[in-house]
Amino acid sequence: MTKNTPNNWTGRDDAMVENMIRRGASRRELLKMLMASGVGMAVGGSLLTRATQAVAATPVFGGSIKAAGWSSSTADTLDPAKASLSTDYVRCCSFYNRLTFLDEAGVTQMELADSISTDDAQTWEIKLKSDVLFHDGSTMTADDVVYSLKRHLDEAVGSKVNSIAKQMTEITKLDDTTVKIVLAAPNADLPTILALHHFMIIKDGTTDFSKANGTGAFICEVFEPGVRSVAVRNPNYFKGATVYLDSYEYFAIPDNNARVNALLSGDIQVAASVNARSLRMLEGQSSVATSITTSGNYTNLNIRKDLEPGLREGFIEGMKYLVNREAIQKSVFRGLAEIGNDQPVSAANKYHNPNIAPKAYDPEKAKFYFEKSGLLGTEVPIVASDAATSSIDMAMLVQQAGSEIGMNLKVDRVPSDGYWSNYWLSAPVHFGNINPRPTPDILFSLLYSSDAPWNESQYKSEKFDSMLVEARGALDEDKRTSIYWEMQEMIANEAGTIIPAYISNVDAISSKLKGLAPNPLGGQMGYAFAEYVWLDSTA
Template structure:
């Protein structure tokens, strides 16, 4: 196609048009400007299109962004070791940094680390980037990294990553910029493990978490647990590029419709994790777009094996046959999900077991199992909340199926505030919502090992624990895969966690917000969006 740029039109003039677009100039204003410069209308349209595309792809600095997640509580924390909610992860990603960052496609990128090397998978040497400073001006050193990692091993801290950090037998500073980590056993996944939200690096000796003192892209201006957080751009950010926003505010709107209406009305720029049934509300709305990713996020029904009625194996089996997975994927999730088989390793993971088929929906078989367990006809309570994505809709599907099997389940809907501290992991039957994790080892260590901090059904198996350790140290990929496949079968058959679907995460955001990309750690760019997005106009 012939270039429509006139001979007297220069690159400097292209930049002038782009600048005018960013200032909010209308198309009519731009055409007047082009005509005044001697550009024909036929050429002007092409110039505007090219300038518009350039503006869309080029980060713009400035602006205050308001974003809303779906869950918050008075237990919100700025302590990365104790983070357990999406709102916690979002703040941690903004105020702190990790040694590594997981990019789209599960590619490990160095963040605070300059390099991470090993020859045997057991002894690792980490070289830190130079001239990185904390928000208070202190220079990052190896001592900060050693202290931050060892802190997870202190029982008094109560780290959510204690089981994973327990793999690190020795953590020492070789010099100011070099850290040595010796694992109890070989684990080729260490660089990926260090990209988890919990492994943010703190200044040595940090004890006050009323504000964050990290190396991150934003300074912590305001932190009100259960209310909101405000971050302002770090002028001394070590990466050299970003963040692009002057500031951002993050809070929770637990009601899904209220969250969607807030982004539709322009009150917020981002509504995180909207319910699939709300997709029709944003379709056809030019000023709001959706970002969809399927990275292994799921909502699950948890039945504690150490409490009635979950202490009866036949009740657990009956509940798995009572789960109408197709109704959840096609009805509740509006097709934005994939049928799952009661274990956490999604089809996106190279270690997913494709031979493990999901249980079919069979109310009659479920009824026979309930009768065998001696619970048929009992009004057993199921705790649910908006705090877990789509959990209330899931509960309704279970209740409807229960009616077919002679089980009048009692649905107890509780508030989002306090759900994770008061009901999750505690109630005999309740829902959870698990964010994606990049390796089976991390999923199993956090959720299914006997000492897992988030062992949702209190599943315990010495065989499973031994297999977890064995697979972790294997460099033979085929042997490792075979063990992970068997472990997935064990979870699906023995644990009290029912995982009916892997959910496609949908974030709705203003068309003026640019830069969002998929991430293997979940929606909102793995909760790190604040550093990477920008606002047009």
């Protein structure tokens, strides 16, 4: 073997040491070999530690797991365009692929696309990977991409990203592996937008979503909306032998304590989005681990501006002063959160406006505004549910604060089942729970533009709408940042959405489960965990 020094020890030599560890070489034997090669004791020890960690992190093929999310309903769907719950996103990430995806650092990478290029940010050319197979054995072509993207423009489909997709004025096939997209105006974010869960690619002509015919890492074996799904590894996956699990079962356990207990008992291997209260149950448990992601997830209190009591001048302002953000951060989330300033772009995003001061907790100011609204002493219901992370705890804090100034806030605790279809967006005062989105344009288009599909407070502003279009086409980063900062101020001051904190998502997992990592699209590795995790039989 060639003699090495610490400065010219190579990756090939690292691999050799890892291989010797796998073959059973002892630490003493390896150190003796390293020193004979000119590597000192301290450096040799460091190399061995690194190699040992690499061996321990080596993925293992085989095995099955059960994983539990926190939300589901009978409206669960395998149609990516209509996906809205975490359970939908997890399944779509398993059964389908996107043209692009966001890696752990938030950088846009190619997936089904081989390349995406443009000269002016308005006309884009997408080159597709060749020989990608759908689960039915057919080859993916440009026809499938064109069909998948155009579905979002069809109002009858009911796509959750219709307002975002509308900017695509032309989607055409140039040849079997090339697609052209022309936008209504320049938008440099297009490759990132295509990484959203809704823009999964489906087979041309698909209308039946009782099973998923995608290109993804897993094949759908069982799908029972509101109950469970079972997925088995795709033997023809275009990424090759990169999927480790043989299969996995996914379902929801809405109650946090029940979800954690299922993990502790070994019934499941993933308990997604565990709230701070339930974390106490995990303390000192060697059989479990946690994965923490802080990327812009939040639970917000929504007051519809088109309904009573939101129509009353002063009520929304009063509620903003009644929310004790520091208490929510410390007590409700046990410090696993960052204080929010009533707009959806978190500090993790480069466009976050740090100059917007969160409303201070001021019960006397809140009382002044409630008196102005004529509602002080009147019973006002607040709808909360375990379906919206920690919303019940937050509602109880606000209720207590209200009682101290004579404001009668009644917490209506409703079941998780049906919450998103029956109460979210509908109740006059209610909670939402928004998953991270990678760009302000996506957040604003989904939640705050006048035609946003999830306009939680029914905020309407022609100025905001025009600024959204202007920022989208601004290639000058300073100008774009300036516009986004002003839009965040408008939301904080004018909308009826109160965002007290950006939550650190905590997924609790079995210590045997390896490979889970944070992702800017949210917990459970941006909902794509199943493709990347494995079971360590030695743990």
